[in-house]
Structure formats: structure tokens, C-alpha cells
Amino acid sequence: MDINIVVAGEAGQGLKTVDQIIGKSLHRLGFSVFSSKNYMSRIRGGHNFMQIRFGDEKVAGPVEEIDILIALNEDGVDIHQDSVKDDGVILFDGDKDLDYMQVPAKEMAKEVNPKAVNTVFLGYAWKLLGLPLDALKDVIKEKFGEGDIYDDNVKLLDAAYEKVDTTFDCELPDGDVKGLYINGNQAIAFGAATAGVQFYAAYPMTPSTSILNYLASRQDKLGIAVEQAEDEIAAINMAIGASFGGARAMTGTSGGGFSLMAEGLGLAGIMETPLVIAEVQRPGPATGLPTRTEQGDLSFVINASQGEFPLKVIAPRDQEDAFYQTFRAFNIADKYQLPVIILSDAYLADAGATIPEFKLDELKIDRNLVDENEWPEDKEYKRYELTEDGISPRAYPGQLEGEVVLLDSDEHDENGFIIEDGETRVKMVDKRNAKFEKMKREDNEEPLYIGPDKPDYMLVSFGSTYGALKEAMDRLNGNGHSIGMLSFSDIWPLPTAELEKQRSYDTKLVVVEGNSTGQLASLIQAETGLTVDHRILKYDGRPFNVDGLVRELEEEVIS
Amino acid sequence: MVDKNIFDADRETAWCPGCGNFPLRKSLAEALAGLDITPDRVAMFTGIGQAAKMPHYIRVNGFNGLHGRALPPALGFRMVNPELKVIVESGDGDTYGEGGNHILHNIRRNPDIAHFVHDNQIYGLTKGQASPTTGEEIKTEVQPYGITAAPFNPIKFAVAMGASFVARAFVGNQDHLIEMMQAAIEHEGYALVDILQPCVTFNKVNTYQWYKERSYLLDDDYDPTDYKAAVEKAEEWGDDIPLGIIYRNDARKPFRSKFDWLSDSFVKDYKEPAEYDDLMQEFA
Numbered sequence A: 001m002d003i004n005i006v007v008a009g010e011a012g013q014g015l016k017t018v019d020q021i022i023g024k025s026l027h028r029l030g031f032s033v034f035s036s037k038n039y040m041s042r043i044r045g046g047h048n049f050m051q052i053r054f055g056d057e058k059v060a061g062p063v064e065e066i067d068i069l070i071a072l073n074e075d076g077v078d079i080h081q082d083s084v085k086d087d088g089v090i091l092f093d094g095d096k097d098l099d100y101m102q103v104p105a106k107e108m109a110k111e112v113n114p115k116a117v118n119t120v121f122l123g124y125a126w127k128l129l130g131l132p133l134d135a136l137k138d139v140i141k142e143k144f145g146e147g148d149i150y151d152d153n154v155k156l157l158d159a160a161y162e163k164v165d166t167t168f169d170c171e172l173p174d175g176d177v178k179g180l181y182i183n184g185n186q187a188i189a190f191g192a193a194t195a196g197v198q199f200y201a202a203y204p205m206t207p208s209t210s211i212l213n214y215l216a217s218r219q220d221k222l223g224i225a226v227e228q229a230e231d232e233i234a235a236i237n238m239a240i241g242a243s244f245g246g247a248r249a250m251t252g253t254s255g256g257g258f259s260l261m262a263e264g265l266g267l268a269g270i271m272e273t274p275l276v277i278a279e280v281q282r283p284g285p286a287t288g289l290p291t292r293t294e295q296g297d298l299s300f301v302i303n304a305s306q307g308e309f310p311l312k313v314i315a316p317r318d319q320e321d322a323f324y325q326t327f328r329a330f331n332i333a334d335k336y337q338l339p340v341i342i343l344s345d346a347y348l349a350d351a352g353a354t355i356p357e358f359k360l361d362e363l364k365i366d367r368n369l370v371d372e373n374e375w376p377e378d379k380e381y382k383r384y385e386l387t388e389d390g391i392s393p394r395a396y397p398g399q400l401e402g403e404v405v406l407l408d409s410d411e412h413d414e415n416g417f418i419i420e421d422g423e424t425r426v427k428m429v430d431k432r433n434a435k436f437e438k439m440k441r442e443d444n445e446e447p448l449y450i451g452p453d454k455p456d457y458m459l460v461s462f463g464s465t466y467g468a469l470k471e472a473m474d475r476l477n478g479n480g481h482s483i484g485m486l487s488f489s490d491i492w493p494l495p496t497a498e499l500e501k502q503r504s505y506d507t508k509l510v511v512v513e514g515n516s517t518g519q520l521a522s523l524i525q526a527e528t529g530l531t532v533d534h535r536i537l538k539y540d541g542r543p544f545n546v547d548g549l550v551r552e553l554e555e556e557v558i559s
Numbered sequence B: 001m002v003d004k005n006i007f008d009a010d011r012e013t014a015w016c017p018g019c020g021n022f023p024l025r026k027s028l029a030e031a032l033a034g035l036d037i038t039p040d041r042v043a044m045f046t047g048i049g050q051a052a053k054m055p056h057y058i059r060v061n062g063f064n065g066l067h068g069r070a071l072p073p074a075l076g077f078r079m080v081n082p083e084l085k086v087i088v089e090s091g092d093g094d095t096y097g098e099g100g101n102h103i104l105h106n107i108r109r110n111p112d113i114a115h116f117v118h119d120n121q122i123y124g125l126t127k128g129q130a131s132p133t134t135g136e137e138i139k140t141e142v143q144p145y146g147i148t149a150a151p152f153n154p155i156k157f158a159v160a161m162g163a164s165f166v167a168r169a170f171v172g173n174q175d176h177l178i179e180m181m182q183a184a185i186e187h188e189g190y191a192l193v194d195i196l197q198p199c200v201t202f203n204k205v206n207t208y209q210w211y212k213e214r215s216y217l218l219d220d221d222y223d224p225t226d227y228k229a230a231v232e233k234a235e236e237w238g239d240d241i242p243l244g245i246i247y248r249n250d251a252r253k254p255f256r257s258k259f260d261w262l263s264d265s266f267v268k269d270y271k272e273p274a275e276y277d278d279l280m281q282e283f284a
């Protein structure tokens, strides 16, 4: 069983609420759920749609064909009707010359609560699927609380449920429902909270804003400070200041904001101050396509800011990975005293998925600060003390009595004092590079490999393309092909061992990425000398979907 | 009282002989010593410029960051550390030019930060271009026909913004400068002290002599809590330049107090990840 529901309408029609209620209810019933958003950069009007796909087996990416189309306006019908399957259903409240199910939503809602039009559609859809109403009602109760709104919704749900017959008859999965329904930005924000982030500063920018929203709305509960900065320059500098103060600090933005942060990124680099930055990509340059998705900032983030300094970039592959990688990013930033960038994108940011509960018990916070009780009394504190592995003892101001901590954006000596002599400059550059080498050895995860031994084709990707690609690969392998996939999450420094292994096989490398120039392909070629045989690139602002990937791979690569 | 010599960084400076930064540094050490503050209890934030090199020349905790960006890291630090004294030292270009947006919003926030602007009315480090406070009579290599924009009046700006503490001092009157610095450090909120600091190399107009002839101390009966009087005082420049606390508004609460859930020692307080289970259940 694999059902794809699309809810289409204009901004302001409450699509997001419908999507959340359906998604969460399906999750509670035990289905595997995947939902994604497709919206325009406007608050009212335009054409937006949500896709909610669910099944009894893992679903992890969007598909094209629609089983149930809930069209909240006429455009919704016009734009999506061709994707509706032959045995699919269109729900629409209006007058059109085609085959659809007439839902008298406005009329029914008028008598109960005119604002609850969407609930009528929900009731219809739920009955079409043959699913129990209680699950929906519970989620609505959680969202609106008990009271008139809830009662009105229940009335409309019950009435709508009476009006149609079951068509899809979904069988409920058995067993206990465990796990979470969460989107990428929530996973990043919760990962940061769990890692003990104490200061988060950001300037709103789609699609990163919901990280700020999540942490801001829980800051009192978490006992942390969240500040809306005056701009991205302030945001990153505030976070670096908080990190200097000994706190775990983070900022988040999208490409344009990250451009403004570039100087601050280098500041964290030369100051050797831990910092976690979420860069949630959208298509650029400049303002680009504000609400769409792309993986176009890979080359930029690894090269951002002038000069040379170590940093790490991690591109989470899905919601679960986003959580664990954010947690890990804080430990790595603290261990090596450098900036770590979480490179996500609009698609993952907003995509909701059912995933296993996070194993909180297995996580450990590692601050790597000096212990003030063990600092030798006769030892002078030097922030940039030269050590073999390049990592100096880190203390925050006031931590060691009588000692001072000096950070500098100018090149400096072990004490943090400005220098200009060549010898010290070389020592400090070598020191920072040594940390990078250590990080490569100790904290660089190889890409995930899935597939047969020595496949004919190897699909190589990074970040959020993982889910759709995996499903596409499974389908193709089901059709008798021999395809494997390599999915990078740690992307800079590029872990190369798994890739190098491919040298010895007669495997064709197919790089799949969401940009127009093949940035991952170039990075691989530069770092390993391997030749990339095919590139599947997508840069229309839309995410890869399973159907499209299968088609493109079959037509252009495997033939 | 703390010995002022403990602030000696024992380093050669990059300042020109006779520069106004020297008496400023001396006054700062005396101000801190006079308040019984030791070097480990101060965190100093600076941007880039001649003035901004201060943490290298005085022994305190220091953060010598980016041009124009001294205030944001100071704010981040202030939020996570309510105990140390936070001081920002910066030039007029650093503060009112590159950092203009930050001073505007930090006056709105009112964090507990003492901000000392070394106002030499010129860009020193980059060799004598106009700064936002450069006087209209000055010509520079970049402004050969005279400055092209009207001078910025930091005092008037800060008063109009309702800053909780606005003062002016002059390095040629060190006792008064020390007094202003101490009042700013003790003020709970954002305290701006615009310090007239001659640049002997690039500003041949606003010299020690020029300031000496024009500056005067505010009368004892001047009431800095009177907003209207402050706006009027803020206009004075040219022949008469008032020194002292021009405006103060102690009713404004410091920024961090609005986050009343923040503990004082939270930098040390870490929960085990498992304690976030109830937060995780929001997604169940």
C-alpha cells in the first residue's frame, strides 16, 4: 500500500494545518508518512500544495502520481488533475466540467463554523481511506484544545464522514506505534537543544526561520537565550561572543544570510571559537527562489571567507540524520574549536517524516574545556598554546582565577597578541591545519553505502536527496539492474576511502545533485582524481522525486 | 584598591607618539583599579582600528574581532555571562560607520555594556579618511573637496534613541574621563561614552588645543534625566563642547533581565540528553 494525497490551494487557506493534522494522524495510526511542502513566496493567494504520502512500508520521498487530490480552489484542480491516477479521486467544492467528487464544504461549514471548511475535506478524505476518525480527532484536540473549535470540527468531521463510501480501504498497520513525526528544521532545532545550545541568534530568512521559531518558543523551558539579531552579521558575531563566554552557541540562516556571515565565519576560524551554523539552502544567487529548494551552496560554504582555516560541513540526509548530526556538530565544534556548518535545504527543512525515536541515552556531551579545578597554579594560561595536535586548552573569561583569555582576528601568538612576523604566522597556520588533519582522522564519517557488491552503477549524492534516491534505486534494482548508492553526510573535508574503493571496480559513477554545475562531482574529481561518468542535475527549484529519478536514470544512464 | 599596574600588558604599542589613545588607556586602568576590578573580571570587546587594539595593550580578557562588529559579540557574551564587566572600546569609524546598525539596535536593547568610543573624528588605521564624525572643514585624500556628508552627532543620536546613559569626555581631562568611565561601568544598561581623542597624525584640526579651548564641564545643577535639556545640550558643538553625563534614564531595565529564566551560572549547567525526553514526545 502506498497512497499519495495532495492538498492544493492558495496561501492563507490553511494548508499547513491540514498537512500537519493528516500527517500526524497517519503517523499515530502506525503508517510510514512522508510529507513535503511546495509553496510560493507570498502570504496570500498564489498556488501552494502539500503532499502527504503514506504506506505500510517505509516511504521517504515525494512521488508524482496522486491518489487523492484535495483541491481547495480551482487552480488546484487545473494544475494537478493530470497527475491524478485513473482510480484516484479529486475532492472539490465548485463547478467544473470534469470527473470529481463534489464536496459541499462551504455550505456544510457555514452552519457550524465557516472557518472550518477544510475539516469537511478532511472528513471526506478520511472516509475515502477507510480510516478511523478518532485518530484525527485526537490530533485536532491537541492542536486546538477542548472547546468550541474542537466541537465544531468534530461535528463537521462526523457529518462529512457520513457522506461518502470507502474507496481505498487502507489496512491499519498492527503493533505499537513508536517513533516521531518531525521535519528537518525541527530535527536540527531539537538536536541543538539536546546538545545543550545556550545561545541562538539569527535573522529570519526562509527556509531557516523555523529553527529560530522552535528554539525561541521553548527558550524559557530550556533556560537559554534566543535573540533575533538586527542582521546576519550581528547574528554570527553574537554567537561567537557567546561561545567566547563558554556557552554552546549557534546561528542559522540561508544562502543570502550566509553570504553576510562569511567574514564572521573566518573570525570563528582564526579565533578558534566553536560555532555551529545551520545553512538551509534555497536557490540563489541573491534572493533567488525564496521558497524553493536547491543544493547550490556546497562549493560556497566550503570555501566561504577569505584565507585558509579549518571548518567542517555536514549535510544531513534525512530528518533522523539531521538530529544526530546537529548533536554531533556541537561536540566536533568544541573538540576542534572551529566552525561546523550543517548544510541542509528547503526541501528537508519542511519535509515531515516518521522516524524512530531518538536514542537520547546514547548521546554524550563533550565540552573539551579546561577543568578549573585541575589547572596548575603556576601555569600561565595561553589561549593559543602550541600543542602537537593543534588543539589548545580552552578556557572562558573568568574561569581561571587571575588568568585572562585573549582572542584575536588578527594573526596572533600563543597569548593571542597581534603579530606580524612570518615565523609565528607559519606556526599558527600549521597549528590550525593540524586540527583539520586530526579531524580528518578521528571525526570524518565515510558516506553510507547501500546496494550490491560491485554494482554496475554507483549513485553518488549528498544530503537530502538520499530518501528519494534510495527508493528510486530499490525500484530499479527490482527491475533487474545492479545499482548501488553512496550518500555523503560529512561532506567537508570529503571522506574519500569509500570512493577510492570504487577505483578498483568497473563501476560507473553517477553523481546526482540539486544544482546546475555538478558541485559534488567537481569536488570528488578534485579530491580523488576519479572520473564522474554521469551527472543527474536538477535546478528547477523542486526536489528530486522518486518517479522522476527512475525515469531519468532509465532513459539517460542505464539504457 | 587594586593596583593599576596589574593592567600593564607589557607590550609595545602601534600607536603614534602623542596619540590620544595613551591617556585613554591610562585612564581606563585607573578607572578599573579604582572600582576594585581585577583583569580577570573584565571582558573587553573591540573591532578594528587603532583604538580597537586596546585589548593588546591592557591586560584584561579580550576579544579583538571584526571592523564595526564589537557590539554583537559583546552582547552574546553578556547574555551568557552576567558576572564579568563588559566593556567595548572602538573608534568612531568602527562604531558609527561600519557598525552603525549595531549601535542603533543595542541602544534599543540596553544590554549592560560600557561602550567607550575613541572619537578622533578620522580613520586612523587606514590613514586619514573621513569618519562619520569628521568636521566639515576637513579635507582628506579621499574627500579632496571637503567631506561629502553632514557630520554625525553621536550624542544627539543616542539621546534621541533614549539610550540609558550618554556621556562625553576628553582625554585632556583625565580625572573627568576616569569619573565618566567609572559611572558608565557601574551603570546597569548600555552606557555610551564618546571620548574626544586627538589623532596627532591625521587630524590637524581637532587637536588637544582645539578641544581644550572649546570643551567645558557641565554644571552641577545640570539634570541629565531631563530629556528636553539633554536634546538641547546634545546640539552644542563648535565653540562650546559640553563634557559630562548628558543624558541618563535609569528606569530602563537591562536587556538580560527580560530573559528572567536565565540562570547566572548556566554556562556550567548541562543536562543529560535523556532529560529532553518530554520535549521529544512533542513529536510523538
Ligand SMILES: Cc1ncc(C[n+]2csc(CCOP(=O)(O)OP(=O)(O)O)c2C)c(N)n1
Pocket (backbone or CB within 6 Å): B048, B049, B050, B051, B052, B067, B090, B091, B092, B093, B094, B095, B118, B120, B122, B123, B124, B125, B126, B131
Ligand atoms: C570589513 C573591513 N573593512 C575595512 C577595514 C579597514 N579598516 C580598518 S580600521 C578602519 C577604520 C578605523 O577607523 P576608526 O574606527 O575611526 O579607528 P581609528 O583607527 O581612528 O582608531 C578601516 C576602514 C577592515 N579592517 N575591515
Ligand code: SF4
Pocket (backbone or CB within 6 Å): B014, B015, B016, B018, B019, B020, B021, B050, B120, B124, B125, B198, B199, B200, B201, B202
Ligand atoms: S594614527 Fe592617529 S589615532 Fe592612530 S595612533 Fe596615530 S595618532 Fe593615534
